[in-house]
Amino acid sequence: MSRVFGIELRRSAALGSAVILLVVGVLVLFFAGETLFTTGWMQLAMSQRLFLALLWPVALAAGAWQARREIRSKVEELFATTPRPRAHRMIPTLGAMGVGVVAGYLAMALAGGLWIVRTARYLPVQFFAVTAVGLLSLIAAVWLGLAVGRLLPSPATAPGLGVAGLGLLLVIPGATRPRGWLALVFSPIYEMNMPDAYTTVPGRVSLSQAIWMTALAVAAVLLFASNGWRLRVAAVLPVVLGAALAIAAMPHQKRVVVDAIDPVARELVCEPQVCVSRVHSGLLGEVTPRAREGLKILAKLPAAPTQVHEDTTTYGPPMYPAWHDDVVLLTVHADSKAHLDNRGGTAAEVVAGAFASKPNCANFAGPAERLAAAYWLIGSEPVARGDYDPAAIGEAVQLWQGLRQLPESEAMAKIVALRQAALACTVEKGQLSR
Known part of the structure; x- marks a missing residue:
């Protein structure tokens, strides 16, 4: 047979x-x-x-x-x-x-x-x-x-x-x-x-x-x-x-x-200071140095974040990770070569994530304000990155230029106030530009 x-x-x-x-x-x-x-x-x-x-x-x-x-x-x-x-x-x-x-x-x-x-x-x-x-x-x-x-x-x-x-x-x-x-x-x-x-x-x-x-x-x-x-x-x-x-x-x-x-795919797999979801655990080695670079920049802030976790939010059905004020949530993407995509996982994204708010906040910082604050801390002009709207990038550049014209202590005070307001869900419109 x-x-x-x-x-x-x-x-x-x-x-x-x-x-x-x-x-x-x-x-x-x-x-x-x-x-x-x-x-x-x-x-x-x-x-x-x-x-x-x-x-x-x-x-x-x-x-x-x-x-x-x-x-x-x-x-x-x-x-x-x-x-x-x-x-x-x-x-x-x-x-x-x-x-x-x-x-x-x-x-x-x-x-x-x-x-x-x-x-x-x-x-x-x-x-x-x-x-x-x-x-x-x-x-x-x-x-x-x-x-x-x-x-x-x-x-x-x-x-x-x-x-x-x-x-x-x-x-x-x-x-x-x-x-x-x-x-x-x-x-x-x-x-x-x-x-x-x-x-x-x-x-x-x-x-x-x-x-x-x-x-x-x-x-x-x-x-x-x-x-x-x-x-x-x-x-x-x-x-x-x-x-x-x-x-x-x-x-x-x-x-x-x-x-x-x-x-199980959403469970976190961690190294010191940095965690990603289990499904992205193979990217942990690529995320960690960038995340730690971002945390080092954020250390300039009082009560700065000390950890970076992957943002495991899903919208169908809606599920959100636990919120902690000392944790920055970071979106992690894999590119077409199965490595870390530049749409997320960069030091700039980590810094900008420190100005995000809880999912149920009504008064939160917009993408332009988060980018302007982040790039002021980084020390360079905001650039198009990730999934940000080009209009948000243009507005971020204007806000960043306004911060650069202020004395360093005054600009830092505005950025600290923005982070505190973001955590408390009390961000006011045009807070950085006032």
Whole structure:
């Protein structure tokens, strides 16, 4: 049997499917806009699932192409006369095509993993569940392609099925409204886009999706191996049963994945004076020297901050880190190379963070005031940095120039007053310019 399986791997479309999935997957993973997965392993798994929008139709088309092999070779009637049951003859093909798509998807994951392995330290269990559902979806797709290709043995079936598969994935979200959770049941790509650093996929979601994809794969096998209408009708049973079980397992609420936060990913990992979230623990060595440089500049202030913690705020759902007056909260970003991004983590951002207020403050310092105060302490003119609006940078420069014209003691008094007002939520409009 192993010899037959090896021959099937070499002579079928399995190896070609693996190569195509790998090439397409790596191209979209690294070059489809901003690299989304460099924060960590969970983001890699979710990004792969998002790009099933292209890989799933490819697997469908590959299965349909493979299904026409006997017709293209003009041996269909010859094989039909052999005493061996058709179901037995189909096992090597099913196995080879399944192995092919699995190999392509795992090789894509390996390419992404090698890119982030030096800085991605947090590997949650959910990573394996999300990846396993992606593998199941591709197996179901290629086997469904085999089944449809056998039932409709036309040269147009493979490309047509690929286009239909893409269209189906795009239509599912709209077709399931207003019950958005239904789209999660039937679509492997729904809510997998733009994963936040602390985003996760709940176990019940992965279980529901695994049930549905398994049911789809079983139905595809029955259709592919069938010789008559009875087995084809029986293929409806796993679809109906799988859909019912998957719907029952899925949480019936909106934004199931978008609002899911991994509390372990938000936990702080610390060195003296500096802490980052567990998901960013691989960047701690890069954040620490910059954070300590910022604390050294802030030491000029009375009751200056003594620690820097990553700002682990999330907005869906809203969650904020504990507030301490002696702690500066710093936003940490990973860039496309999986290292610290200059959008955050710089000494200037640390200094500016000392003039921030609690999340529920009504009267807080604006970005221009924070930047002007920070760069006065640094001793250089404010520059465009991070996600600041250019108008805020221009206003900060004007405020900074005003501070520079004052005696040093008077300017320092204004900056100290701004920090105290920010901590007390009593910042007044134009406080630095008065």
